[in-house]
Amino acid sequence: MPRDVLHALIRAAAPASLREGQRDAWISEWSQEWDRRWEAAEAASRGEQPRPRPPAPVIEHASAPPAVPNTIGRLAPEIALAALAPISDKAVREIAARHVYIAREPVLIGHHEQTSIGVYLDLHTASCDPKNRETLAQFLAGQVERAVGRIDAATTVIATPREGNTLVTSRVAELCGTRFLMVRTFSRPRFGFPIEGTFTEGQEALLVDDLVMGTLIPRTANLLRTHAGLATRRCVSIFERADVGARETVSVADVHLDAAYAIDDDLIAALRRTFDQYH
Missing domain, CATH: 3.40.50.2020 (Rossmann fold)
Incomplete structure (x- = not known):
């Protein structure tokens, strides 16, 4: 299948329920994935090993480093507990208090569509x-x-x-x-x-x-x-x-x-x- 036809099929397959920004991210993600598969199939048909694709950067850094490094720290549980008073369940509140991380400057995170946040609750580590x-x-x-x-x-x-x-x-x-x-x-x-x-x-x-x-x-x-x-x-x-x-x-x-x-x-x-x- 020609690559342009493949890309057209990917665009057509984007779920209608996605918003415009989400749709673009979905198309970009699956275009990259099927490009990789297309290149692998082409290489295999020629008896070659596909060349590895360079990993995409998670965050695009500026050309010059920041004047002041971003400070990221974990709050001491006894300090975080008071701020987490709205969590009424004592056991959940105590677990959460041990796993609060804060960045002085927000950081991009996310599996698909990245979101800029400065406070992170790490329940994966807790679990x-x-x-x-x-x-x-x-x-x-x-x-x-x-x-x-x-x-x-x-x-x-x-x-x-x-x-x-x-x-x-x-x-x-x-x-x-x-x-x-x-x-x-x-x-x-x-x-x-x-x-x-x-x-x-x-x-x-x-x-x-x-x-x-x-x-x-x-x-x-x-x-x-x-x-x-x-x-x-x-x-x-x-x-x-x-x-x-x-x-x-x-x-x-x-x-x-x-x-x-x-x-x-x-x-x-x-x-x-x-x-x-x-x-």
Whole structure:
């Protein structure tokens, strides 16, 4: 297939539910992926090894280094606890307090569409501890029941993006007595199929993650719908990044978000004030 035809097919396949900026990012990502596959196939047809593509830079640096390096630090738990008072669950608040990182200047992060933030809650690292993992899973399973009621395993599965906190959410599925699906939004090793796990036609996929911020949940919802035909209407999480409009981003994909706690502008400001006092 000629490369220009391939690119035209990719543009035509972009999900209609994506906004303009999201659509451009989706087309760029998959154009790069299929360019790689096209070049590999061309090389193989000639009996050659494809030349490796240089990795794309995560952040484009300016030609001159900044005059003052960006200061990034972890808040001491006893300091962070006071700022995290809006988190009413004591166990979740104590875990969160041990994993708050702050940058003096915002940093670009994100798996697909990058977002500039200066405060980062690292629940992935927290979940590597078995006690923390179980505490977060028990809380999130309770949040699922509060949001949607008891799950009927015959009609509903729990799904999480591969880039999400699968350590916690796979345990949530176990606690809720239903199957777990892991959705790869990047590499897809099984003949390009992004859904890993078992499900039945006609089931609904309930999206579950520890923290919802950018376009990861909308992409996951679209993959579940288009590749598996699973209805995907709701997402349940512990935290939402209200400061960067997480709820609005998720709603674009026609998904309703139920989050126990919001990381909003007021909470970000409180954590920053605490950081400034000690750095």
